[in-house]
Amino acid sequence: MQKEITCTINEKQYVLSVDVRKSLLDILRDLGITSVKEGCGVGECGACTVLIDEIPADSCITLAVWADGKTIRTVEGESANGQLSKVQQAYIDAGAVQCGFCTPGMIMTTTAFVEKHKDCKVSREDIRKGHAGNLCRCTGYETIISAVEMCLKDSDNNDSGKN
Amino acid sequence: MFAIERYNKAQNVKEAVNLLAADPDAKIIAGGTDVLIRLHGGSKEYRNLVDINGLAELKEISEEAGGAVRIGSMATFSEIMDSDIVNRCVPVIAEAVSTVGGPQLRNTATMGGNICNGAVSADSAGALLVLQADLEIQGIGGEREVPVVGFHQGPGRVSLKQGDVLTAFRIKPENYKGFGASYYKYAMRDAMDIATIGCAAAARLDGDKIDELRLAFTVAAPKPIRCEHAEKTAAGKPLSEKTLEAISDIVQKDVKPRSSWRAAQEFRLHLIRTLTQRVVRQAIERAGGKF
Ligand code: FES
Ligand code: FES
Numbered sequence: 001m002q003k004e005i006t007c008t009i010n011e012k013q014y015v016l017s018v019d020v021r022k023s024l025l026d027i028l029r030d031l032g033i034t035s036v037k038e039g040c041g042v043g044e045c046g047a048c049t050v051l052i053d054e055i056p057a058d059s060c061i062t063l064a065v066w067a068d069g070k071t072i073r074t075v076e077g078e079s080a081n082g083q084l085s086k087v088q089q090a091y092i093d094a095g096a097v098q099c100g101f102c103t104p105g106m107i108m109t110t111t112a113f114v115e116k117h118k119d120c121k122v123s124r125e126d127i128r129k130g131h132a133g134n135l136c137r138c139t140g141y142e143t144i145i146s147a148v149e150m151c152l153k154d155s156d157n158n159d160s161g162k163n
Numbered sequence: 164m165f166a167i168e169r170y171n172k173a174q175n176v177k178e179a180v181n182l183l184a185a186d187p188d189a190k191i192i193a194g195g196t197d198v199l200i201r202l203h204g205g206s207k208e209y210r211n212l213v214d215i216n217g218l219a220e221l222k223e224i225s226e227e228a229g230g231a232v233r234i235g236s237m238a239t240f241s242e243i244m245d246s247d248i249v250n251r252c253v254p255v256i257a258e259a260v261s262t263v264g265g266p267q268l269r270n271t272a273t274m275g276g277n278i279c280n281g282a283v284s285a286d287s288a289g290a291l292l293v294l295q296a297d298l299e300i301q302g303i304g305g306e307r308e309v310p311v312v313g314f315h316q317g318p319g320r321v322s323l324k325q326g327d328v329l330t331a332f333r334i335k336p337e338n339y340k341g342f343g344a345s346y347y348k349y350a351m352r353d354a355m356d357i358a359t360i361g362c363a364a365a366a367r368l369d370g371d372k373i374d375e376l377r378l379a380f381t382v383a384a385p386k387p388i389r390c391e392h393a394e395k396t397a398a399g400k401p402l403s404e405k406t407l408e409a410i411s412d413i414v415q416k417d418v419k420p421r422s423s424w425r426a427a428q429e430f431r432l433h434l435i436r437t438l439t440q441r442v443v444r445q446a447i448e449r450a451g452g453k454f
Contacts, residue, residue, distance in 0.1 A: 043264075133354070
């Protein structure tokens with residue numbers, strides 16, 4: 001069964017006819033948005049994390065039809081005019097990328113986390129909790145946490161992130 | 164692709180009730196974090212779905228004029244954790260649901276789903292049991308309100324009939340005002356894990372005595388439970404180590420933990436005794452008591 005949905009993906013409007021049996025992960029990858037990875041398919045690993053109306057969600061356990069009327073962000077939309085986003089740059093600077101499989105999902109979680117905490121004091125433990133839904137088999141997380149810290153320190157109008 | 168055979172999106176609760184009543188095999192899909200995982204695992208039970216995701220009328224969190232707190236069944240765990248009303252009136256619910264899964268899960272999973280799927284390990288169940296929440300249910304015969312105490316029937320089973328839709332949780336003021344409450348989840352990992360044992364307590368004091376204690380456990384029996392013997396033992400007792408010991412000794416009469424790959428029965432019993440003391444103490448301290 002097909003259903004027509006309208007949504008915005010990385011600032012582009014889409015009208016899509018989607019199979020109700022598909023996940024949001026499925027249709028994003030069908031559209032060629034392949035930064036979104038299927039790790040586990042059951043909401044455990046976070047490799048498929050996207051922002052839906054600015055909130056991180058596992059797209060593998062989100063029905064595609066639920067994207068109707070929503071705004072979706074993936075890593076493909078994060079750089080502008082050849083310039084990486086602050087979060088992307090911080091991951092590079094901190095050496096937080098190894099095989100890269102977890103990275104797109106991780107970056108979307110960080111993007112929402114930094115936005116939500118830009119005016120608060122955040123500990124490394126808070127960062128760990130905030131990223132607990134994203135697994136990484138390579139880095140051991142320390143460099144990822146450092147990348148998140150760098151983003152918080154760099155936030156405009158934010159001094160409180162320094163500790 | 165999920166093996167969904169029939170899919171209907173309900174435009175409102177009434178329509179959801181009718182769609183469910185019309186198809187004896189139809190199941191509700193809410194936040195999807197349970198149903199979609201089961202479908203992914205090949206379950207045939209969820210082939211026919213009635214979708215209530217996105218029903219804004221079920222998301223509201225409010226405080227009624229009389230002081231009752233009302234939490235829509237489709238409020239996500241994150242929305243509950245961030246709610247001023249919840250944090251001010253019934254913070255133990257926020258404390259409990261903040262232990263569920265990880266951030267992405269909490270952003271989509273709902274408290275309605277956590278209770279209606281009958282999970283023995285449901286983190287919200289302990290908190291709701293000690294607050295004696297009421298469940299607002301709409302069904303074919305109209306609307307009714309039932310207590311969450313007694314709602315769970317067994318593993319994965321709750322007292323809902325085909326056609327029933329849980330619309331909200333209601334916590335009456337007499338069930339939270341004057342109480343201090345606490346929830347502790349023991350799991351092997353700090354995140355993305357299921358409780359080995361979950362313990363919730365709510366205490367109201369009368370001077371330096373316990374006026375009323377409510378104690379609940381998850382994973383300590385085939386369903387989330389309240390602990391009658393322990394609660395009776397606590398009533399009227401002074402705030403002392405001896406009282407805590409007496410409560411944690413008798414609690415074994417209330418529980419029936421099993422061995423599983425997660426933990427052996429003996430270990431679960433040890434956790435139950437230890438957590439009883441820890442959580443009851445914290446509930447009492449939060450009620451203003453000192454040991
Ligand atoms: S693929 Fe979605 S959480 Fe693992
Ligand atoms: S960099 Fe390889 S999984 Fe994270």
